Amino acid sequence: MKKTKMLKKNYEFNSVLKKGIYYGGSHIEAVIRTHSLDTNFLGIAISKKVGIAVIRNRIKRLIRENYRLLEAETKTGYSIIFLWKKKADPRRATFESIEKDMKTIFKKSGMV
RNA sequence: UAAGCAUUUUAGACAGUCGCGCAUAAAACUCGCAAGGGCUUAUGUGAGGAAAGUCCGGGCUCCAAAGAGCAAUGAUGCUGGAUAACGUCCAGUGAGGGAAACCUUAAGGAAAGUGCAACAGAAAAUAACAGCUAGAGUUUCUAGCAAUGGUGAAAAGGUAAGGUAAGAGCUUACCGCGAGUAUGGUGACAUGCUUGGUCAAUGUAAACCCCAUUUGGUGCAACGCCUAAAUAUAGGAAGGUUAAGACUGCUCGUCAUCUUCCUGAGUUGGUGGCUUGAGGUAUAUGGUAACAUAUAUCCUAGAUAAAUGACUGUCCACGACAGAACCCGGCUUAUAGAUUUGCUUAUGCA
RNA sequence: GGCCCGUUGGUCAAGGGGUUAAGACACCGCCCUUUCACGGCGGAAUCAUGGGUUCGAAUCCCGUACGGGUCA
Secondary structure, eight states: OTTEEEOOSHHHHHHHHHHSEEEEOSSEEEEEEEOSSSSEEEEEEOOTTSOOHHHHHHHHHHHHHHHHHHGGGOOSSEEEEEEEOTTSOGGGOOHHHHHHHHHHHHHHHTOO
16 A cells, blocks of 8 residues: 555544544445545544454455555545444455445545 | 264365565665654565463562561362362262263361251251040040151151050161271272161251361563653652551561652653463373373464455365464363264174 | 453342342323323233252352443
8 A cells, every 4th residue: 555554543543533524335434534645544443343353354354455456546635434334234244345335435535 | 774972183275466464685765853663675484273251370570589477368178190380180989860881070077166947837956736545534634655647848767577555776687877997998988897776966068167278469551671842849879767657457577758969750652571482293211191201303473553355267075163462281162064083782694 | 451340020220048029210901080190900020141059049159141341
């Protein structure tokens, strides 16, 4: 991920979650905030209530892989945090469904 | 062949493209005030049998090498052994279950003391309601008795015979129970013999308790080092004293408040701790075994918003439970399919 | 990652070995009233779950599941 850095600190997450704009999909949700830097910032937050460690790890990997594949098409200057939708069944998380959600979120927010 | 019991191993495989963590090497570029970090390429390497639950034990860390003793608290509880240690494991004993292979078992003490035992029942622990027998007497009284009946989870050894007014360990035999003793065993205990009818005193200790063994707290978010900016009645070293204070409830003991000198805590960020260890594998020896010893050989994740994924092809049994976070030894719980070895019972055939 | 609590009608909860498991609010049915409200009577609990100890367990012991708190 050449033009993206990971969000790490708790205050970074909080600032994005408070001031960002919410976009929902059928499985994943995203909170996006714009800024003036030349890079993107990515954060993934999966609650412990979603499931056991194996399921949470799998969701994180699928989101990270999808973002990697779609990264080349995006513009810079965004901070984005992906969340898992509470009502969705975490055992049905697949590559295709997350890819579909992520594309619609990028279109809505104007990142593409 | 069928049903069953115990037990061993495994935990999709191979190939290609893209991508991720760590280590090593190489060269330049770059972020940060700093300590330090990032980017590129190549090579190597990269989750489990339970990594889980956090139920025990230990290493390691700091609290004063927890400093000594007593008490209290908690834990364990048949015997012997194994182990660094354990509540674990191995081998046995007793008890219970099963037709058997085999399985289960918190299994010390109830005449050291205290508590509790609802309802029912005469009585729930120094027994007498109904009743049985004898005598007096007449809707009862006196004396003897504890077999029979009912209640209850539990009612003061059981069965049979003798015995008696009626009965009763009252007497005898057998069984059970207690005591003593002999033999075997390291021991739990087993077997035999002798003896006890004063063999009255139920159950509960996963109720308090007694006995034996054992037990300080803290947990890698422990703890150490470096670091920009700003700052405190803050920290460190040496000396001295005993009243209150702290270290654990007490006794002792120690520390510390006081003086002098020195400098920089915590917060922020980075880094160490971090993986070579009571390690794995093979062979030999000792031991019934757990395990121990010796020799050879191997090095196998170390992250910090936290690495294993996506796509394609081939094969099959169509892939369960599930993701390291300081490290080991166990326990418990989850788990698709495949698989090793031994044994039991039933039926048939030879 | 460590440590510590809790789970009882729909909700809040008492009870810490013994008769049919208190109580309040809500809900349902009946009575009262012309009707509603108030009031009266009744109903509704696998004591989270699987074992064990005991004559007897919501209660004591062990395991499991779920929920919550706390430590930077």
